Amino acid sequence: xxxxxxxxxxxxxxxxxxxxxxxxxxxxxxxxxxxxxxxxxxxxxxxxxxxxxxxxxxxxxxxxxxxxxxxxxxxxxxxxxxxxxxxxxxxxxxxxxxxxxxxxxxxxxxxxxxxxxxxxxxxxxxxxxxxxxxxxxxxxxxxxxxxxxxxxxxxxxxxxxxxxxxxxxxxxxxxxxxxxxxxxxxxxxxxxxxxxxxxxxxxxxxxxxxxxxxxxxxxxxxxxxxxxxxxxxxxxxxxxxxxxxxxxxxxxxxxxxxxxxxxxxxxxxxxxxxxxxxxxxxxxxxxxxxxxxxxxxxxxxxxxxxxxxxxxxxxxxxxxxxxxxxxxxxxxxxxxxxxxxxxxxxxxxxxxxxxxxxxxxxxxxxxxxxxxxxxxxxxxxxxxxxxxxxxxxxxxxxxxxxxxxxxxxxxxxxxxxxxxxxxxxxxxxxxxxxxxxxxxxxxxxxxxxxxxxxxxxxxxxxxxxx
Numbered sequence: 001x002x003x004x005x006x007x008x009x010x011x012x013x014x015x016x017x018x019x020x021x022x023x024x025x026x027x028x029x030x031x032x033x034x035x036x037x038x039x040x041x042x043x044x045x046x047x048x049x050x051x052x053x054x055x056x057x058x059x060x061x062x063x064x065x066x067x068x069x070x071x072x073x074x075x076x077x078x079x080x081x082x083x084x085x086x087x088x089x090x091x092x093x094x095x096x097x098x099x100x101x102x103x104x105x106x107x108x109x110x111x112x113x114x115x116x117x118x119x120x121x122x123x124x125x126x127x128x129x130x131x132x133x134x135x136x137x138x139x140x141x142x143x144x145x146x147x148x149x150x151x152x153x154x155x156x157x158x159x160x161x162x163x164x165x166x167x168x169x170x171x172x173x174x175x176x177x178x179x180x181x182x183x184x185x186x187x188x189x190x191x192x193x194x195x196x197x198x199x200x201x202x203x204x205x206x207x208x209x210x211x212x213x214x215x216x217x218x219x220x221x222x223x224x225x226x227x228x229x230x231x232x233x234x235x236x237x238x239x240x241x242x243x244x245x246x247x248x249x250x251x252x253x254x255x256x257x258x259x260x261x262x263x264x265x266x267x268x269x270x271x272x273x274x275x276x277x278x279x280x281x282x283x284x285x286x287x288x289x290x291x292x293x294x295x296x297x298x299x300x301x302x303x304x305x306x307x308x309x310x311x312x313x314x315x316x317x318x319x320x321x322x323x324x325x326x327x328x329x330x331x332x333x334x335x336x337x338x339x340x341x342x343x344x345x346x347x348x349x350x351x352x353x354x355x356x357x358x359x360x361x362x363x364x365x366x367x368x369x370x371x372x373x374x375x376x377x378x379x380x381x382x383x384x385x386x387x388x389x390x391x392x393x394x395x396x397x398x399x400x401x402x403x404x405x406x407x408x409x410x411x412x413x414x415x416x417x418x419x420x421x422x423x424x425x426x427x428x429x430x431x432x433x434x435x436x437x438x439x440x441x442x443x444x445x446x447x448x449x450x451x452x453x454x455x456x457x458x459x460x461x462x463x464x465x466x
Contacts, residue, residue: 113166137199190222304405
């Protein structure tokens with residue numbers, strides 16, 4: 001079967017294709033971390049604006065692997081987004097990715113960031129891609145150490161190193177201001193990334209000069225992203241080939257729902273993403289807290305409890321009335337009382353939409369996929385709720401269930417997909433108390449003894465069941 005490309009664009013009535021000629025698009029965005037989520041989210045929003053403003057094409061760089069490049073380069077960067085679930089739209093071919101490289105090709109992303117035509121850097125490198133510990137850049141991380149040692153040569157190991165190298169080259173070239181937009185699930189992701197960049201600069205011999213330039217020339221807006229993007233299967237690729245009449249090795253699958261809330265503080269212009277449904281606001285914090293504490297926290301709860309109960313997918317976990325009830329009660333009893341929501345925010349409607357999305361079997365979102373990197377995700381998604389409820393005299397039962405389920409999961413499942421896998425391997429499941437005490441030091445401290453008691457109680461029941 002013919003491979004998808006500019007010369008082999010489908011012309012079927014049931015397939016949406018770019019409303020512009022991809023050859024006319026110029027690069028205005030450098031993106032670090034071209035994975036499935038970026039291709040199903042930010043690139044889709046950008047694709048929608050290119051017909052009216054073709055200066056925002058994307059130059060994408062993978063984290064390390066060449067697999068995505070090898071799938072997309074022969075297709076001229078084109079790929080399909082296949083929606084699954086109630087209300088799914090027809091397949092859509094996206095043309096926003098005008099370049100696709102590995103970090104060590106063409107001088108790496110640093111030189112591209114220094115291009116004055118580039119006005120925006122975006123990132124989807126997952127929580128662990130930022131190489132931080134305790135909210136700060138981990139200067140002991142081997143990737144960060146390697147990048148500091150080779151600076152100002154373009155580093156090729158860490159996302160923060162590549163970004164700072166690009167900003168330094170841009171400063172030297174006097175290429176003008178630029179914005180950096182983290183699209184990962186980090187609290188205050190813009191401010192967090194600015195702090196990591198500052199930490200890298202502080203470790204450089206002449207980093208003060210670069211940081212002074214960054215302070216006056218670089219904006220770090222925060223944003224909230226939301227769309228479920230499960231792994232693409234062979235069956236998905238076959239469905240895309242049937243729909244398009246051409247073969248697409250870079251197709252991604254996503255739910256129909258998508259959300260992007262963005263702080264409107266850019267240093268060098270921005271795409272008109274609002275025309276594609278993005279929301280621009282002066283303060284993303286309320287949206288961020290709602291998403292992390294309601295959606296992401298509940299996702300983690302279902303991933304760990306679901307996997308322990310033998311469910312392969314989030315939707316299968318939602319068919320278990322006990323787990324579905326726990327998901328609902330985590331939102332209503334634990335998380336909701338800790339939130340200060342934007343005016344007009346429909347909290348009951350948002351909670352119900354989350355449960356409907358999780359229960360949709362069309363996505364096949366695997367519990368193991370959601371369960372990965374728990375040591376990084378749990379402090380961001382769950383511990384803030386626990387801390388706030390305990391401070392208010394509450395009892396965060398369902399938040400504790402999620403954390404205890406993670407503890408049992410990492411102690412009884414091998415191998416564990418987590419950056420702290422070696423540390424987690426020392427978990428002691430001989431008793432609930434031993435398990436909790438062996439893993440509590442991995443997480444930020446919550447000194448309230450009620451918290452430990454809740455974890456031990458839940459872990460005891462889960463260990464017994466397993």
